Amino acid sequence: MLQITEGSHAVAEIAKFCRPQVVAAYPITPQTHIVEALADMVANCELDAEYITVESEFSALSACLGASAAGSRVYSATTSQGLALMFEVCFNVAGMRQPIVMSIVNRSLGAPLSIWNDQQDSISLRDSGWLQFYAEDNQEATDLHMIAYKVAEDHDVLLPAFVCFDGFILSHTYEPVDMPSQEEVDAYLPAFTPYHRLDAKDPISMGMYATPDYYMEFRYELERAMQRSIDVIKRAGAEFAEQFGRDYSALVESYRLDDAEIAFIAMGSICGTVKDAIDEMRDAGKKVGLAKIRTYRPFPTEELTRALAGVSTVAVLDKNISLGSGGAVGTEVKAMLAGSGITVLDYIIALGGRDVRKRDIAAIVDLADKGVGDMFYGLRTEVL
Amino acid sequence: MALNVGCAARPGKARKNKTGSWRVFRPVFESEQCTKCGMCALVCPEGCVIETEEGEFVPDYEYCKGCGICAEVCPKKGIRMEQEEK
Ligand code: SF4
Ligand code: SF4
Numbered sequence: 001m002l003q004i005t006e007g008s009h010a011v012a013e014i015a016k017f018c019r020p021q022v023v024a025a026y027p028i029t030p031q032t033h034i035v036e037a038l039a040d041m042v043a044n045c046e047l048d049a050e051y052i053t054v055e056s057e058f059s060a061l062s063a064c065l066g067a068s069a070a071g072s073r074v075y076s077a078t079t080s081q082g083l084a085l086m087f088e089v090c091f092n093v094a095g096m097r098q099p100i101v102m103s104i105v106n107r108s109l110g111a112p113l114s115i116w117n118d119q120q121d122s123i124s125l126r127d128s129g130w131l132q133f134y135a136e137d138n139q140e141a142t143d144l145h146m147i148a149y150k151v152a153e154d155h156d157v158l159l160p161a162f163v164c165f166d167g168f169i170l171s172h173t174y175e176p177v178d179m180p181s182q183e184e185v186d187a188y189l190p191a192f193t194p195y196h197r198l199d200a201k202d203p204i205s206m207g208m209y210a211t212p213d214y215y216m217e218f219r220y221e222l223e224r225a226m227q228r229s230i231d232v233i234k235r236a237g238a239e240f241a242e243q244f245g246r247d248y249s250a251l252v253e254s255y256r257l258d259d260a261e262i263a264f265i266a267m268g269s270i271c272g273t274v275k276d277a278i279d280e281m282r283d284a285g286k287k288v289g290l291a292k293i294r295t296y297r298p299f300p301t302e303e304l305t306r307a308l309a310g311v312s313t314v315a316v317l318d319k320n321i322s323l324g325s326g327g328a329v330g331t332e333v334k335a336m337l338a339g340s341g342i343t344v345l346d347y348i349i350a351l352g353g354r355d356v357r358k359r360d361i362a363a364i365v366d367l368a369d370k371g372v373g374d375m376f377y378g379l380r381t382e383v384l
Numbered sequence: 385m386a387l388n389v390g391c392a393a394r395p396g397k398a399r400k401n402k403t404g405s406w407r408v409f410r411p412v413f414e415s416e417q418c419t420k421c422g423m424c425a426l427v428c429p430e431g432c433v434i435e436t437e438e439g440e441f442v443p444d445y446e447y448c449k450g451c452g453i454c455a456e457v458c459p460k461k462g463i464r465m466e467q468e469e470k
Binding site for chain 2: 004072096097098158195196203204206207208214217218221311
């Protein structure tokens with residue numbers, strides 16, 4: 001049913017419909033509205049789940065890990081410093097192959113303290129073995145939670161998943177969301193079937209010690225699961241399209257890329273602005289398009305390469321910076337397109353909540369035209 | 385061999401995990417000097433020093449890691465640590 005709702009509340013609602021048996025989270029801006037709403041739902045018996053209150057994010061994800069190992073479907077949500085505090089547990093969750101789904105309401109990392117949006121938090125966990133989905137709007141944020149559970153819990157995958165959506169820009173914005181009913185979600189997402197679980201009558205330990213003789217093989221298994229997840233994501237997206245009419249079967253969404261000379265690559269809410277700017281530039285005869293990355297992990301190398309065939313210049317918008325190197329997405333795209341003859345220019349943009357407007361997108365096209373890139377876009381002149 | 389997903393394992397793994405391969409020094413028990421005080425069996429962190437039916441104390445080399453604690457505590461200095469030839 002179409003409803004006007006705040007992004008956080010839409011995500012809380014869909015989390016409820018995914019029927020988590022355990023929720024453990026610690027409130028942090030801008031994620032707070034999600035976990036407040038879920039706490040209310042549990043208190044009001046709208047959601048039959050154990051809501052574990054904890055004293056930190058480290059404990060939150062540790063409780064989730066234990067609950068998932070015991071065979072429960074688990075949900076959590078965090079952002080920024082909260083995710084940073086979960087760093088160690090994130091690696092353990094993936095290594096123990098527990099399919100926890102966690103919303104990341106993207107926010108910058110301190111210092112300096114900032115509660116505003118960029119994607120540094122989830123990007124910094126890119127090597128942890130979690131699938132990473134990025135949503136452009138609240139509808140996509142809502143839908144991706146269902147897909148994330150389906151993919152994560154698939155026995156060919158068994159990896160945890162972040163569903164990332166931009167703090168404030170989406171989380172605190174009211175927009176129409178077509179919210180499925182409980183029955184519709186149940187029809188799409190079957191009950192969780194754990195691969196194996198902790199059971200006092202048939203005890204096992206998980207995440208055991210691996211000597212140098214075996215550790216590398218376990219990392220190889222994680223990488224293989226990531227690669228297998230590509231087909232599972234496509235399948236889950238196609239099934240979703242069949243039931244709900246919204247198609248997420250591609251890991252990369254192409255927007256006006258046919259005959260484009262300059263292609264943007266971006267993730268998350270900025271894609272909406274980029275699409276509008278592209279429409280205006282197309283009206284003015286400029287051949288620009290967008291390849292929107294929906295899954296950053298696994299990185300959609302094959303789809304992205306195909307989507308970009310024929311363009312001469314790629315402008316990557318990175319709402320993060322791998323200090324000492326460049327934007328994380330830009331670096332990967334450069335490696336991916338090495339030798340292709342396509343010029344790849346990287347733009348660090350919108351860090352710490354700096355606003356991006358259509359005119360900024362048009363200005364970046366002008367820079368890309370001149371071959372000027374690999375830079376922070378929109379810096380204050382006093383630092384130059 | 386397929387690895388267990390998530391490096392999961394059933395209990396009893398320590399018995400299956402033959403830690404003897406870690407050994408650099410091998411304890412050699414000189415039974416002539418032994419007074420059968422049992423200290424070596426008590427302190428061995430692997431629990432792998434066994435008292436035989438004849439009352440002899442012998443290490444199980446399948447598990448002995450060669451830490452040398454038994455040699456250190458033996459009041460008769462009756463345990464020699466010899467470098468393994470590998
Ligand atoms: S060397 Fe260490 S492990 Fe081996 S028997 Fe002596 S105490 Fe036990
Ligand atoms: S500690 Fe030495 S003397 Fe005592 S039982 Fe062991 S080998 Fe024999």
